[in-house]
Amino acid sequence: MVMREVLESLKRRKLFACLIGFGLMVFFFAVTVLFQNYIHIEAKGGKVESFQGLSSYELGDTLFEDSDWKEYLNEPNALERVRRFYGYLEENLGEKYLHIHTQSIALSPGNVKWDEKLLHGHEDGDADKVKERSYYKEKEGPYYAFKAVQMNKQAFDSFTIDVSEGEALSPEDFDHNNNPGVIPVLLGSEYQSIYQVGDQLTAEYLFKDFQLEIKGFIPSNTFVSEIYLDRYIVIPAQQFDAPVDEEEWDFQRKHYFNLINGSIYSAEGKGVIVGKLEKIKTKSDFPHIMILGVDDSPLENLFAAIQTHIQWVMILAGVLFVGCILSISILMMTKIQDNYKNMSIHLISGATMNQLLRYVLAEVLVLVSIPALLMILLYMGSFSFVPPLYLLLMVMCIFILTLLSAAPIYLQFRKLPISRLLKRAE
Structure with missing residues (x-):
């Protein structure tokens, strides 16, 4: 009723x-x-909850001058020592060491329709200049500088990057010997309408040719250390075997010097971190590293x-x-x-x-x-x-x-x- x-x-x-x-x-x-x-x-x-209460200790090498750099590279086992030091940072430091490095990667996008907002420098209004600096290489290309971020294994584990399609990165994806010449990558959500899982892209990283294999796509609004990944190519920091020639040696010394410039996150005081750092410097015979600065409230703005x-x-x-x-x-x-x-x-x-x-x-x-x-x-x-x-x-x-x-x-x-x-x- x-x-x-x-x-x-x-x-x-x-x-x-x-x-x-x-x-x-x-x-x-x-x-x-x-x-x-x-x-x-x-x-x-x-x-980012796991970062609360931690201080950030930024690391950097001390080879500031070209003369210092050249002098070190002429020393015996120069590359092996920096490789060993990076290994100790990852596995033997006893603290959280994160390498999260935004950079550009030269990519030949192929015959697909893509947007210039994916280019490095787009937000700064430099996309047109980036496009002008495109180049061809042995009838391949054109190559453009696309946004990329390189992360080590601990960084991936700390931020837990999920995928909306495809597969997440596995520990094996950080070891380049599992698939030489191919780097598995994740692409930001704005790439999802352009490529598919399994596609391989021709790229050049530190002047060395690679194929980037798309393992998956990252959900929109995913962030890492205040970096939203929607327009980024996410690259796992690769571990390489000892170089077999001069060209590979030159590539690896740039690659590993890049990897050791990261940050240690710890609840310990500076004295404790300095002590731990000195131990692995001695073990690896690589003294050319220092703490550049300490941030007691990392990710405070976030x-x-x-x-x-x-x-x-x-x-x-x-x-x-x-x-x-x-x-x-x-x-x-x-x-x-x-x-x-x-x-x-x-x-x-x-x-x-x-x-x-x-x-x-x-x-x-x-x-x-x-x-x-x-x-x-x-x-x-x-x-x-x-x-x-x-x-x-x-x-x-x-x-x-x-x-x-x-x-x-x-x-x-x-x-x-x-x-x-x-x-x-x-």
């Missing part, structure tokens, strides 16, 4: 019902967007941005929530005033005020529930997985919206002049 009355009321005031329904759809859409935003923020916070973002999400949700409650209450109370005649007929027919109140509250519940259910169905169609937390959030929104919207309606009902309503029906 009540539901039939509610449906008839909604049909009589279609425009009124549509306006409230549209406002609620906007509200529930905003709640859904805010929920997804909050999930993303929480995931971002989880990835932590602050996450907290600020969460606060604004909560404020926006609160404003939308209050606005929606006020809108429903005002519109329903206006409708009650406009429906005095119908209410009078119900009263003269034997209905009670409590029955009329239940009828109005049922109408509020229906008005709130239908947009919410539509939004849940839309969410289910857009995402493969619907978190139980999202369903709980929507049910709570329905309940609280209905409850708070009903409060002023209930107060208005208590003030309704029953005798005047009955006179209207006579």
